[in-house]
Amino acid sequence: MANISDAYGSLIITTQNPQILETLTKVFTWLDENQHSFIYGFWVEKSQFKDGLQDGISYPFVGFGRWCMSATLRDFLTGGLDDEFTDELKKYDWDMELAYHDYEPGLQFLVRQTVKLGYKKQEPFFELYINAELPYTAKNLNELGFVEMAVDAAKESHPLLKQLIVDTLELQSDDFDIAVLIKDLNWQNCVWLDDDFCNIVHDNAEKNQAFC
Structure with a gap:
């Protein structure tokens, strides 16, 4: 079994399509309601988006990574969701930026990272573009x-x-x-x-x- 990392940070969704926001609201509601069933994953508390997720708004999130949070986020759109959500999310272009700190004690791993994921032309993408290793002190x-x-x-x-x-x-x-x-x-x-x-x-x- 892989080691589990602990992460927390914020995420921002960018889209011009209200249907994507509606689907992502359903996704994050499901993630929050089922968080205790996951070994790996991330979620935003429902209390943070009572009126639905909005474009350009920063939301706090927490999560558990498989070895590291970036590995779990990399798999989020390619194996972490039900088909009904995936079918809706790939219809339009959108992205989500997540900035966070991630910690795993077994390998004494402590980092500050920013990733961007989403769909473009119906294809999922993932990019890790800030990866700062921090002294494990x-x-x-x-x-x-x-x-x-x-x-x-x-x-x-x-x-x-x-x-x-x-x-x-x-x-x-x-x-x-x-x-x-x-x-x-x-x-x-x-x-x-x-x-x-x-x-x-x-x-x-x-x-x-x-x-x-």
């Missing part, structure tokens, strides 16, 4: 909102977690035992950087002769 993961997914109690995550703690709390030393800290917190799945967390980090660091 605790600081970037924290700023981009991937901390909760990136850091857990798994041993392989300990160096990243330790760096995250040092960066976030601006510690002057990393001379503390991360395994002891994890045990103290009794973590299971993710890290939440609240006041209690910060206090425990400081206490643990002081016990291990670190300077905060």
Whole structure:
């Protein structure tokens, strides 16, 4: 099974045809209503387009990629939709631009990408035209909102977690035992950087002769 990436960003639809907007509204309604059935895919919450999708409007989206979000988007029009939607979408020219950040922990993959997909002369197209690899650092993961997914109690995550703690709390030393800290917190799945967390980090660091 492929690794799953997590992505979020915004999308903009460009079309002069109201029938395309009507069909895409049906598509994204279906995607939102069935999001928990997907291993890979992307969707916009229905609350974002109560009156239907509009041309030139930016909508936030989230999704899960097969290894990466761009691979899932590449397959969106060539295997990700029911035939009834495909038959309608290929009747007219249109495009959709998606700009997003994408993260996959297994390969320590963190990127900023922009893709454009759609139909032209009844043929699907896909173009990845911005592909910026970002340093896989605790600081970037924290700023981009991937901390909760990136850091857990798994041993392989300990160096990243330790760096995250040092960066976030601006510690002057990393001379503390991360395994002891994890045990103290009794973590299971993710890290939440609240006041209690910060206090425990400081206490643990002081016990291990670190300077905060």
